[in-house]
Amino acid sequence: MLKNKILCVCLVTAAIVLLAGCNKKTAIKTDIVQGKVTMDGSPLADAMVTFSPTGNEGKVGTGTTDASGQYKLQTLLGNPDAGTTSGDYIVTVSKQENVSTGKQEMSESEGKMVNVVQAKQLVPAKFTNKKSSPLKATVVEGQVNSFDFDVSK
Numbered sequence: 001m002l003k004n005k006i007l008c009v010c011l012v013t014a015a016i017v018l019l020a021g022c023n024k025k026t027a028i029k030t031d032i033v034q035g036k037v038t039m040d041g042s043p044l045a046d047a048m049v050t051f052s053p054t055g056n057e058g059k060v061g062t063g064t065t066d067a068s069g070q071y072k073l074q075t076l077l078g079n080p081d082a083g084t085t086s087g088d089y090i091v092t093v094s095k096q097e098n099v100s101t102g103k104q105e106m107s108e109s110e111g112k113m114v115n116v117v118q119a120k121q122l123v124p125a126k127f128t129n130k131k132s133s134p135l136k137a138t139v140v141e142g143q144v145n146s147f148d149f150d151v152s153k
Helices: 002-026
Strands: 033-039 048-053 061-064 070-072 087-094 096-107 112-121 136-139
Touching: 033 048, 033 061
Parallel strands: none
Antiparallel strands: 033 070, 048 061, 048 087, 061 070, 087 136, 096 112
């Protein structure tokens, strides 16, 4: 009985190690991208920063700012906080908060009346859309890329 448990634990451990190794092989080559986002000079916490490639090259990278406005990008299939691929990017910044509409409705999951909330964008619209954003960045291969942005009202 004990031998079966040990064998089972060994097999599961081996499978996890193999799968972890496979994931590293599929990770794409990225370059570190980090920086700070401010709004009118003050750190902008909990904002979503998105780097969208200007052409067919590059991968979309995203990050969320911390309390001091600092962010690190991450790309799908890339390692955590490892940035994105080299190339030219349009950068967007958005931050939303839920505000009460003053209305109530019945919540099926809670079985009672709840306040209705609506998302409110806190960043000026020109920074939230890649067609209108004036924010640009060029990620250079083989180096730590730092980009600071101020989204002024």
